[in-house]
Amino acid sequence: MNVEDIKDGSEGPKMILVTGATGTIGRPLVDILHAEGANVRALTRDPQAAGLPADVEVTEGDPSLPGTVASSLEGVTSLFLHPRAAGDGAAELLALARERGVKRVVVLSAVNVDDDLAVQPSRYRGDRNKEVEEAAVGSGLEWVSLRSGPFAINTLHSWGSQIRAGDVVRGPYATFSEAPVHERDLAGVAARALLTDELIGRKMELTGPQPLTHEEMVATIGDVIGRPLRYLEIPPEAAAQSMLQHGFPEPFVEALLARYAREAGQTARLTDEVGKILGRPARTYAEWVADHAVAFRN
Numbered sequence: 001m002n003v004e005d006i007k008d009g010s011e012g013p014k015m016i017l018v019t020g021a022t023g024t025i026g027r028p029l030v031d032i033l034h035a036e037g038a039n040v041r042a043l044t045r046d047p048q049a050a051g052l053p054a055d056v057e058v059t060e061g062d063p064s065l066p067g068t069v070a071s072s073l074e075g076v077t078s079l080f081l082h083p084r085a086a087g088d089g090a091a092e093l094l095a096l097a098r099e100r101g102v103k104r105v106v107v108l109s110a111v112n113v114d115d116d117l118a119v120q121p122s123r124y125r126g127d128r129n130k131e132v133e134e135a136a137v138g139s140g141l142e143w144v145s146l147r148s149g150p151f152a153i154n155t156l157h158s159w160g161s162q163i164r165a166g167d168v169v170r171g172p173y174a175t176f177s178e179a180p181v182h183e184r185d186l187a188g189v190a191a192r193a194l195l196t197d198e199l200i201g202r203k204m205e206l207t208g209p210q211p212l213t214h215e216e217m218v219a220t221i222g223d224v225i226g227r228p229l230r231y232l233e234i235p236p237e238a239a240a241q242s243m244l245q246h247g248f249p250e251p252f253v254e255a256l257l258a259r260y261a262r263e264a265g266q267t268a269r270l271t272d273e274v275g276k277i278l279g280r281p282a283r284t285y286a287e288w289v290a291d292h293a294v295a296f297r298n
């Protein structure tokens with residue numbers, strides 16, 4: 001992929017607006033697009049705090065309040081639509097984008113988006129992946145949906161403080177299995193969807209390359225950071241108490257533990273989409289840990 005791919009003779013150079021640009025996926029996406037020589041504009045509610053590279057164009061707005069994004073859409077041809085950032089504002093934002101000449105939307109979504117809404121834990125934290133994906137598909141724009149599996153970085157959020165403090169990770173359901181995906185691989189696929197026409201009209205399930213249980217993931221972190229770590233299974237009730245104490249909403253905790261209970265002992269579902277799209281193997285969980293080893297050590 002090179003900068004020639006992102007130009008078409010009739011319409012001049014493309015401009016990509018990235019919503020959620022300071023987040024888990026948005027930040028590496030901005031990096032990749034910038035490195036590819038694409039014209040990229042990074043949207044944030046707070047440019048001062050964004051911490052994006054100095055030579056990236058940063059623009060202020062809140063995608064959940066589409067009126068605040070109107071001027072940022074000037075000259076934009078493609079939009080990366082972040083579901084957490086856009087939330088209930090997605091349909092209005094897309095209508096405005098279309099009116100302003102945007103041609104394509106690439107939306108982040110989730111592998112469980114077609115499940116019963118009541119069993120999707122992220123909904124209880126306010127995420128609206130289904131509605132945002134539907135808004136993209138119904139927008140009248142060219143669209144691509146990235147249905148992501150679990151982000152590998154969830155494990156840093158869940159276990160990082162325990163690992164920094166000791167060698168035992170206490171958590172529920174040791175045999176629950178996932179195929180964690182590296183955020184740079186998701187961002188790489190998003191860049192491909194924005195810069196080429198290869199993925200238009202596709203809803204792609206994107207997972208990491210290996211199923212790993214909680215127990216195996218913790219052992220992998222230990223191998224990579226050079227300390228023997230052990231996952232100590234605790235009863236779901238104790239895990240629930242701890243999550244509630246850390247401020248997670250009760251319905252979220254219930255839905256998450258119910259999912260673990262339903263799926264524990266099963267092998268996580270895998271797809272090979274990331275490797276096929278990027279033309280190289282998806283990054284392994286061990287590679288992801290190596291990229292974040294400092295955060296587990298300090």
Ligand SMILES: NC(=O)c1ccc[n+]([C@@H]2O[C@H](COP(=O)([O-])OP(=O)(O)OC[C@H]3O[C@@H](n4cnc5c(N)ncnc54)[C@H](OP(=O)(O)O)[C@@H]3O)[C@@H](O)[C@H]2O)c1
Nearest residue numbers: 020022023024025044045083084085110122127148150151
């Ligand atoms: N974690 C997983 O395993 C997983 C898997 C599949 C799908 N997903 C979905 O992916 C999304 C989370 O992605 P992420 O981790 O990249 O998100 P994130 O880092 O939490 O948020 C991305 C950016 O959105 C902006 N933002 C956050 N909350 C906002 C709000 N209420 N209103 C307006 N802007 C807001 C923030 O930017 P500024 O502060 O700079 O404006 C933030 O940096 C969710 O929809 C989740 O359900 C997650």
